[in-house]
Amino acid sequence: MLPAIGYALWRENRPALASPVVTAAEITFERAEDPLNRPATFDDARLDYVSLHALRLSPASPEPPAASYLDALLSMADEYGADAVSDHLGFTRDGSGGVELGHFAPPPFTAEARDATCRNLDAVQKRLAGRPFFLENIASLFYFQGTMTEADFLAGVLERTGCGWLLDVTNLYANGRNHGYDAEAFLARVVPVAPRIQMHLSGGFFDEKAGRYIDSHSRPVPDAVWDLYRHALRLGRGKVEAVFLERDLDFPDEATWLAEVAQARRIAEEVEAAS
């Protein structure tokens, strides 16, 4: 089974959606759509798969997401006929009366954090009423002390909740490089327990001063990430539903967008043919 392949939607890449190379699109709930406009119709595209990507569910917070946020998310998923919804494994706030961080921080990898995350995801999935939910591994510049590895934490959450895994290949590559762990071993631990998989591919840069790979979503996908993607496709054969290229800055021209989508497809076809 070949995954649907496309990109995370921005106004800048919307025209490329009409290309037959593109069969999937990811809409970011918080920023992709102008609230004043009618929903973007995909009449000019032949999309097999649409996913709605959220940024503020904060699954690792001690409290579940606000009902109003979930309702709005569900409403937009209905509006676009989204096949799935996703968000990140992290916390962006502590709880009501607390503070908003704006971006996801990694939870401490402990049983308590895992329990809270599973509780929240159960609530999310119940509200989504059968529409598949995918949990994304984040790029972490640091980790808190914990009692298990990130891979064990994520695998435990997927096993208990039945969530899909939004495997951000570049985040995995960045974490492996920044924290010195084996990205392939991570895949070997998590892919078998993930009931279904989506993937993200993007490019960043190595910040010499900080000594960290920064997943900036501003560069072409690096070769090492393509290699990891190929490996993940092999391991996850039959489970990978969709692959999305991500670019948030320094947008390329249409040909470059489409070339990366085409490369993602070519690799998927090669893996499929070799099976």
Place this chain on the structure above:
Amino acid sequence: MSDPYAEQIRRLAAALAAGAADDLAAVLAAGSTPDDVRLFVEGNRSKRLEGLRAALAFLADAVDDLDPLLEAYLGRGPLPAHVTPRDDALRFLAWAERAADLSPEQLDHVVCQRARLRVEAAATADRAGLLAFQALREAGADLDPDDPDVAVHLNPVRVWARFATTALLDDDAAVPADVLFFAADGDIVTAVLEAEGQALLEEFADLAPCSLESWSAVTQHADREELVEICQDLAGMGLVAFGPIPAE
């Protein structure tokens, strides 16, 4: 009974939000350092600043030194939980109105920027209403508002604002002026209404959707013929639309 995980995340989030990277040194995993936390904190701050700049683009045209104001606002501390980027921009405007030394003309830009953000917020909050209204506009463009089987519907996404100067109005406009901001054709449209027009619209807001006949029966502000003309003008602007009479 306190929840140990909630307490742990409360401490971590408070330190991250305050940028107190060194306070976290004792709870970081091996290989992670306060410098890594600082990188995270700085990234979050940059994203918040970029979000504010994007949301306040209209105001930036009128306030040359907006960035120092934004920096001062960010320095006031972290956002409360659940505050969205749009709410962040609205909070900035409320703060700038009180704390910044802005001219009356610049304050009108603040008023305008706030109204635009509130229109967006209203469109987000009542997306179903906006979509239904837009569908009516498309389907009912050729309907006669005077037809007793046709109802006049009011655009649900609208916000009033008051300008104190003519900075954003015609030079000869009377001030203060009440300006209606509303969503139409994928954009934010404004209309300056005099007292009579404002009263008519507020009256209609209590009745809509209704037939022109029903409106005409109660209004003291215009006769039926004038109402037909007004409705057609407002429909052209995107403030009303024509459609079927809703079932009771």
